[in-house]
Amino acid sequence: MNRPPAALAARFQQRMAHDLAAMRGGQPSGPAFELMVHQLTGMAGMYGFAEVGRMAAIVDAQIVEGAVRQDDLAALVTALETALRRD
Numbered sequence: 001m002n003r004p005p006a007a008l009a010a011r012f013q014q015r016m017a018h019d020l021a022a023m024r025g026g027q028p029s030g031p032a033f034e035l036m037v038h039q040l041t042g043m044a045g046m047y048g049f050a051e052v053g054r055m056a057a058i059v060d061a062q063i064v065e066g067a068v069r070q071d072d073l074a075a076l077v078t079a080l081e082t083a084l085r086r087d
Contacts, residue, residue: 004047012047013084016040020080023073034063037076044083051079 044053055076
């Protein structure tokens with residue numbers, strides 16, 4: 001698999017940090033949260049963050065079903081924290 005250019009990867013890491021801060025800021029919900037998780041689902045794997053993508057996909061599916069499990073949301077936060085410490 002081809003890796004994205006370093007500048008794009010760095011921007012995505014900044015994006016993950018922003019998303020992580022938003023999730024830590026309280027009980028995330030609403031359209032902005034839904035879009036954030038959906039975009040993480042699609043983009044994380046492209047940048048080599050498979051666990052972030054996997055957990056985002058689980059939370060994304062739960063959003064569609066109408067009930068996000070707090071343990072899965074916590075696992076997504078943990079995946080983001082781990083990904084940001086990776087470098």
